Every structure is written in structure tokens, then in C-alpha cells.
Amino acid sequence: MNGESIELEDETIMFKNEVESEKIEKTERSQIKRLPQRGEYDRQEIYQILDEGLICHVGFGVNGQPFVIPTAYGRVDDRLYIHGSPASRMLRTLKTGIEVCVTVTLLDGLVLARSAFHHSMNYRSVVVFGTASLVEREEEKWEALKAFTEHIIPGRWAEVRQPTHQEVTGTLVLSLPLTEASAKMRSGAPSDDEADYALPVWAGELPLKMTPLPPIADPRLAPNTPLPDYVQGYGRSSN
Numbered sequence: 001m002n003g004e005s006i007e008l009e010d011e012t013i014m015f016k017n018e019v020e021s022e023k024i025e026k027t028e029r030s031q032i033k034r035l036p037q038r039g040e041y042d043r044q045e046i047y048q049i050l051d052e053g054l055i056c057h058v059g060f061g062v063n064g065q066p067f068v069i070p071t072a073y074g075r076v077d078d079r080l081y082i083h084g085s086p087a088s089r090m091l092r093t094l095k096t097g098i099e100v101c102v103t104v105t106l107l108d109g110l111v112l113a114r115s116a117f118h119h120s121m122n123y124r125s126v127v128v129f130g131t132a133s134l135v136e137r138e139e140e141k142w143e144a145l146k147a148f149t150e151h152i153i154p155g156r157w158a159e160v161r162q163p164t165h166q167e168v169t170g171t172l173v174l175s176l177p178l179t180e181a182s183a184k185m186r187s188g189a190p191s192d193d194e195a196d197y198a199l200p201v202w203a204g205e206l207p208l209k210m211t212p213l214p215p216i217a218d219p220r221l222a223p224n225t226p227l228p229d230y231v232q233g234y235g236r237s238s239n
Contacts (some may be wrong), residue, residue, distance in 0.1 A: 029129045030182040040183040043078075049126045049183055050075050052236050053104040054152070058082065060100050062093055073102075074147030075178075080128060081135070081144040083173040091172045095134040102128040102176060109207040113190035114199045120186065122205065128181040135173040144173045155230035210236050 022043045024030070032039030040046070056073045059066065069090045074081045080102065084091050094100055104126045111120040135141045145168065149157045163171075190203050212234045215227060 024179070024181055026182070027129070027180050030127065030180050032182055032184055035184075038184050038186055040185060042183075043178075046126050046178070046181055046183045047075065049106060049124045050080065050104055050178075051151070052124075053106055053126075054236065056080075056082070056102050056104045058090060058094070058100060058102050060090070060093060060098060062089075072148060072152065073104075074144060074149075074151040076143055076147045078178045080176045080178055081147060081173055082132070082176070083144065083148060083171055086170070086172045088172065091174060094132045094174055095172070097131055097133070100130060100132055100176065107208055108187065109205050111186075111188075111190045111205055112203055114192045114196040114201045114203045118190055118192050118196075120190065122187050122207075124183065124185045126181060126183045128176060128178060130176050130180050132174040132176045135175050138168075140175075141168060141171075141173050144175070145171065153230055153234060155228065159228065 023041045024043050024046065026041060030041075050073075054072065055070050057068050057070050059068045061067070067090065071082055071084065071090070082091070082094075082102075086092070106124045107121060108124065109122040111122055113119050135144055142163075145163055146157050149160070189205060192203065215231050217227075
């Protein structure tokens with residue numbers, strides 16, 4: 001009996017490790033070429049960065065003119081969603097099926113070296129390539145809208161008024177598959193030239209973290225409305 005339990009446990013651990021170590025296949029576009037040792041293709045690592053970020057930058061071209069637009073996003077499983085007004089030039093363009101590039105960057109700290117040349121930053125970033133498609137199925141669109149809200153602040157969707165039919169139909173939602181993506185990261189101390197380590201210059205890391213300030217209530221907030229726990233304890237973390 002004990003042997004069967006151990007065997008089952010081993011199988012469970014093995015399955016879990018296989019899931020956690022799933023890699024996204026490299027492509028000519030997604031493969032990290034500059035400092036490839038900083039590249040990461042593990043799907044869960046990529047998801048963690050996307051889930052912690054708040055803003056993505058969407059790059060696309062129209063008649064030879066490049067555009068890069070910042071916008072909010074949400075993730076559901078292996079798809080990234082962006083949304084906005086049907087009048088949005090970005091969304092109207094992307095729904096035609098052109099190639100798009102989406103980036104998300106988390107800044108973790110400043111790296112202060114002994115030489116100006118070797119100053120750097122600690123960061124985690126993701127680049128996604130692909131073709132976005134219009135979300136037309138009502139069930140998926142509703143799920144995406146929930147994902148946007150929960151991505152900004154988990155727990156909010158269940159408390160607020162749900163979108164009306166008019167609000168849903170007046171929102172354009174696009175879906176981008178997370179099948180061609182890579183992450184790039186830097187962490188740790190500066191890397192100076194050997195001769196510079198003797199210089200009497202402070203060097204090291206200055207960690208940075210997004211930290212919320214005290215909430216400011218809406219002047220028209222109904223009396224005795226409590227501050228939700230998810231606002232009071234807000235923080236950006238994928239864990």
C-alpha cells in the first residue's frame with residue numbers, strides 16, 4: 001500500500017515538473033540573439049511576467065508607418081487579450097489580421113557600476129509575436145472582460161456592477177495566442193572590468209518595486225462604504 005502511494009506521488013511530481021518546465025518553441029523572431037543566456041522560453045516564467053505587469057506596448061505597422069501603443073491587457077490560459085473602443089485605430093487595424101508585436105517589461109532595479117559604460121538595469125521582459133483575431137463569441141468576450149478587471153486588481157469583478165449588453169457590444173476585444181514568445185531577464189550585481197574593481201566608487205544594486213500609496217476615496221462615495229481588503233493589501237505579484 002505504501003509502495004503504491006509513493007509510486008503515485010512520484011508520478012504526480014513528475015507530471016507537475018513536466019507542466020512547469022514546458023517550453024515555448026523558439027522561432028527566428030522569438031529567439032534571443034543579444035545576450036542569449038538571459039533568454040527564457042519556459043511558458044510559466046513568461047506567464048508570471050505577463051501576470052505581474054499592468055501595461056503592454058503593442059507594435060504594428062500601417063502603410064509603412066510603425067506605431068507602438070501602450071494599453072492594458074489580460075491573460076486567460078494561453079491567450080492575451082486587449083480591448084477598447086471600436087473607433088480605436090489600433091484595434092481596427094489589428095483585427096484585419098496583420099502581424100503584431102506585444103511587449104511587457106518589469107523594472108526590478110538599477111545596476112550601478114564603477115564605470116559609466118557598465119551601468120545597467122535589472123528587469124524581466126516578454127516579447128510576443130503573432131496575429132490577433134477578433135473575439136466574437138459572447139462567452140469568450142465576457143471571459144476576457146473579466147480577465148481585464150481581475151488583472152488590474154484581483155477580487156474586483158465579483159463586487160462591481162457587471163457590464164451591460166450595450167457596454168459589451170460597444171467594446172472591441174482582440175485575442176493573441178501565446179505560441180510565439182520569449183522572455184529576457186537580468187538580475188544581480190554589476191559586471192565591471194577587472195581593473196575598475198579597485199576604484200573608490202560605490203557600486204551595487206538599487207532595487208525598485210511598485211508600491212501603492214494610501215487609497216483616496218471618491219468624493220461621492222456612499223457613506224460607510226468599507227475599504228476592500230484587496231485594495232488595502234494591493235500589490236503586484238504573480239505569486
